[in-house]
Amino acid sequence: MKKKKVSIIGAGHVGASTAQLLAHSGISDIVLFDIVDGMPKGKALDLSEACPLWNSASSVTGTSDYAETAGSDVIVVTAGIARKPGMSRDDLLKTNAEVVSAVGRGIAAGSPDAVIIAVTNPMDVMAHLLFKTTGFPHHRVMGMGGVLDAARFSTFVAWELNVSPGVVNSVILGGHGDQMVPMPRFTTVNGVPVTELISSDRIDALVERTRGGGAEIVSLLKTGSAYYAPAAATFQMIKAVLFDEKRPLPAACYLTGQYGIDGLYVGVPAILGASGVEKIITLTLNEKEREAFAKSAGAVAGLVKILNI
Ligand code: APR
Secondary structure, three states: OOOEEEEEEOOOHHHHHHHHHHHHHOOEEEEEEOOOOOHHHHHHHHHHHHHHHHOOOOOEEEEOOHHHHOOOOEEEEOOOOOOOOOOOHHHHHHHHHHHHHHHHHHHHOOOOOOEEEEOOOOHHHHHHHHHHHHOOOHHHEEEOOHHHHHHHHHHHHHHHHOOOHHHEEOOEEEOOOOOOEEOHHHOEEOOEEHHHOOOHHHHHHHHHHHHOHHHHHHHHHOOOOOOHHHHHHHHHHHHHHHOOOOEEEEEEEEEEOHHHOEEEEEEEEEEEEOOEEEEEOOOOOOHHHHHHHHHHHHHHHHHHHHHOO
């Protein structure tokens, strides 16, 4: 069987960490693309030299030439700038929109059948921009944000209950921004809803910490934003696509009427497989959840409007 090919556009913290997970697992060949002269080649060489130690047969290529990304099965877009303390994800809008538009134009022709995963923030809007600039069907363009936010919520729930984090299954809706909507009613510990296990005051505190989870790390790092968990979240989505897993994950998907929203990328639970977003799961929301989701989606729509896309 021919090895799969994953290209990562933007070989910075998130991009390189994702490449590391791929190379370590050996599940695909990897192309690391960046505009910084020499840097993607240097990181690719470094990763290549780790492969014998990992018993991995992945080939890792570094480049600043889009031609080398041709024939990719999955393309991850992390190119752009990351947050500094005091910045919201939305402050990155204009700069990253220019970068991501150029990326969309650069990758489309060579990999017409690829599934694209947007990571660059503000991520929901960047997914929309990649959908527009590549001209790909919307089910083959999605955004990574929900998997990360859900992992953060799962972490805090696990700490609260002193249970293994892997048994917490979090559901999260909305944009990957400060108004994201963690969903305690649907978040379970081995099938038991957290609403049965944690007081509502404490749940509210965990939800707030999740909403500010990215900013909490930015304020500690001071020079950039999180990358280990973002890379792990991206890796999980890549695997769902490469192995056609049909895995339900929260992803930024293009809605066409679901949840009363039409023509917008926003985070919802979806089944991910070889063709990207294979099915959007529509949960029945209560009034409070509906309001919170509408507010979060409204914030994304506001940014899309600024870009006029
Ligand atoms: N084409 C390709 N790569 C680019 C371009 C471009 N036009 N412009 C910038 N880059 C590269 C930078 O050279 C840098 O190596 O994107 C990379 C971004 O890496 P970092 O600055 O380390 O940022 P990172 O922490 O990886 O975050 C990337 O993901 O999580 C989001 O908010 C985060 O938007 C940010 C993105």
